[in-house]
Amino acid sequence: MYLTKEEEGIYEGEEGWANQIAMRILVKLGDLFEADRLIPIDSAHISGVSYKTIGDAAIEFLEALANAGAKSKVRSTANPAGIDYNHLEEMVRTPKLHERQARIIELYRNMGINPILTCTPYYVRRPREGVHLAWAESSTVIYANSILHSWTNREGGPSALAAALIGKTPNYGVHKPENRRADVLVKVETPLREEVEFGALGIHIGRVLKDEIPSFEGLLRPEETHLKHLGAAMASTGMASLFYPCVSCPKSSDRLETISVDMDDLKNAFESLSTTDASPDMIYLGCPHCSVEEVRRIARKVKGRKIRDGVKLWVCTSRYVRRKAEEYVEIIEAAGGKVISDTCAVVTWLKELGVDVLMTNSAKTAYYAPTMNRVETVFASLDQCIEAACQE
Amino acid sequence: MPIELKGRPITSGFSRGKALVSKNPLSFLGGVDPKTGRIIEKNHDLNGKTLANTILCFPHGHGSTVGSYVLYSLVRRGVGPKAIVNETADPVVVAGAVIAGIPMVGKVDISQIRTGDIVEVDGYKGIVRILKGEEESCI
Numbered sequence: 001m002y003l004t005k006e007e008e009g010i011y012e013g014e015e016g017w018a019n020q021i022a023m024r025i026l027v028k029l030g031d032l033f034e035a036d037r038l039i040p041i042d043s044a045h046i047s048g049v050s051y052k053t054i055g056d057a058a059i060e061f062l063e064a065l066a067n068a069g070a071k072s073k074v075r076s077t078a079n080p081a082g083i084d085y086n087h088l089e090e091m092v093r094t095p096k097l098h099e100r101q102a103r104i105i106e107l108y109r110n111m112g113i114n115p116i117l118t119c120t121p122y123y124v125r126r127p128r129e130g131v132h133l134a135w136a137e138s139s140t141v142i143y144a145n146s147i148l149h150s151w152t153n154r155e156g157g158p159s160a161l162a163a164a165l166i167g168k169t170p171n172y173g174v175h176k177p178e179n180r181r182a183d184v185l186v187k188v189e190t191p192l193r194e195e196v197e198f199g200a201l202g203i204h205i206g207r208v209l210k211d212e213i214p215s216f217e218g219l220l221r222p223e224e225t226h227l228k229h230l231g232a233a234m235a236s237t238g239m240a241s242l243f244y245p246c247v248s249c250p251k252s253s254d255r256l257e258t259i260s261v262d263m264d265d266l267k268n269a270f271e272s273l274s275t276t277d278a279s280p281d282m283i284y285l286g287c288p289h290c291s292v293e294e295v296r297r298i299a300r301k302v303k304g305r306k307i308r309d310g311v312k313l314w315v316c317t318s319r320y321v322r323r324k325a326e327e328y329v330e331i332i333e334a335a336g337g338k339v340i341s342d343t344c345a346v347v348t349w350l351k352e353l354g355v356d357v358l359m360t361n362s363a364k365t366a367y368y369a370p371t372m373n374r375v376e377t378v379f380a381s382l383d384q385c386i387e388a389a390c391q392e
Numbered sequence: 393m394p395i396e397l398k399g400r401p402i403t404s405g406f407s408r409g410k411a412l413v414s415k416n417p418l419s420f421l422g423g424v425d426p427k428t429g430r431i432i433e434k435n436h437d438l439n440g441k442t443l444a445n446t447i448l449c450f451p452h453g454h455g456s457t458v459g460s461y462v463l464y465s466l467v468r469r470g471v472g473p474k475a476i477v478n479e480t481a482d483p484v485v486v487a488g489a490v491i492a493g494i495p496m497v498g499k500v501d502i503s504q505i506r507t508g509d510i511v512e513v514d515g516y517k518g519i520v521r522i523l524k525g526e527e528e529s530c531i
Contacts, residue, residue, distance in 0.1 A: 021490065021491055024403075024490045025487050025490050025491065028402060028403060028486050028487070028489075028490050029483055029486060029487065031402075032402070032481055032483070032486055032498075047457070048457065048458050048461070053456070053458060054458045054461060055426065055458075055462075056426070056465070057426045057458075057461045057462045057464065057465030057466075058458060058461035058465075060461075060464070060465050060468060061461050061464045061465070061491060136457070155457075156456075156457025156460070156483060156484060156487065157457045157458060157460070157461070158457060158460040158461065158487040158488075158491065159457070159483060159487055162487075
């Protein structure tokens with residue numbers, strides 16, 4: 001990979017250990033994927049924030065970087081943490097976990113990373129079309145490429161952090177136009193209306209595809225939130241980082257290998273996401289973190305109702321969306337639900353909160369929660385979730 | 393004559409030690425106890441073995457990118473591998489080897505290496521040399 005004189009200097013340590021190690025990560029990954037050079041990025045989004053998922057090993061590395069004066073060179077955001085410090089009554093009570101989580105957030109903040117802790121940073125600031133990004137978090141990556149038309153590879157925690165510190169990323173993968181062409185056509189032969197159906201489609205397609213880029217036919221005027229659920233699910237079961245929601249989209253073409261998806265495929269995918277039919281302890285909405293519109297939709301459905309005794313309703317979103325949706329937040333909380341930010345059900349200590357059965361409208365959560373949280377799952381539509389959450 | 397396996401240099405450095413060889417991909421997050429370096433991944437052919445001071449040879453990494461940090465932590469605690477030899481280098485292990493500061497070579501036919509062999513890893517040139525077979529090294 002070609003490096004400028006300045007980049008070479010950073011690689012040799014002229015700008016300190018933190019920048020050197022960041023440059024080395026980028027160069028080694030660039031070499032691995034045969035990148036020709038580094039390209040400037042508009043922003044970075046960093047995963048690896050919840051203490052529950054990263055543990056002490058990552059803290060040791062972040063401490064070393066912070067001690068060496070690491071600073072982000074571009075606008076950077078970070079994924080959800082394990083604790084919402086504004087809703088401590090809803091959180092795990094172990095002081096050590098609170099302290100370690102607070103330290104991680106502080107370390108990132110000290111490196112100049114915006115501690116708005118969300119997997120939907122695009123609701124806070126939407127990057128322009130055509131800019132290059134270094135985003136981690138698979139649902140965020142696929143949303144950026146497919147809906148925002150900003151370009152990012154599927155980064156991991158370390159590579160996104162390295163890109164933030166250098167302000168650049170190696171030029172390979174979907175940063176190159178020739179690698180962004182659709183190579184398989186997915187014909188959806190049954191109309192989809194709700195996010196759960198889009199989620200089930202994503203789970204199915206993620207399993208079927210290897211690293212092909214799908215273009216969908218038959219999605220009838222899908223909302224961005226529906227596509228968010230489709231992408232998040234597809235990136236959970238597969239390697240996808242880009243899809244085209246309609247065949248008429250640019251870069252998509254009609255001479256492609258075709259896969260048909262019928263009602264049975266969707267039904268099988270849908271059913272595979274529930275591990276029980278027991279009644280839930282928690283109803284969880286907001287994976288990926290809700291948009292204002294999604295919070296509004298939930299508020300409309302729970303308005304004037306009461307959450308059942310012994311059941312929790314969690315609606316997760318970013319602080320930013322929570323503030324913008326304040327009037328809807330009040331309605332949900334008046335009913336007895338909680339609008340949680342900075343974390344989510346999957347990256348917090350769910351089991352320790354007494355949750356054994358989790359009901360959700362998120363295919364991604366239903367896919368991960370049995371292994372990541374050791375809970376049973378019920379995958380159900382938004383209406384079914386609301387009915388399970390509310391008194392008759 | 394030592395057997396010389398040509399691969400691709402990934403991270404620089406030079407190391408010599410006993411090989412620990414696996415046929416299975418490895419996830420550092422969840423697969424390795426970060427305090428002891430013991431492999432805890434279920435049904436893994438190295439389950440129960442410790443990585444400490446080995447030349448760790450496995451096909452490739454899998455799983456979460458947090459695995460890079462686990463590799464860093466293992467090496468810092470003195471319970472990590474001295475070097476890594478992979479068939480296919482993947483981003484999680486590459487980033488881990490960079491921040492841990494250990495040599496790594498990719499594109500190596502690891503089926504040639506046996507656990508217990510004394511091997512030398514040249515991360516500059518991307519070469520792995522098998523100096524002594526397992527039986528010889530036991531004598």
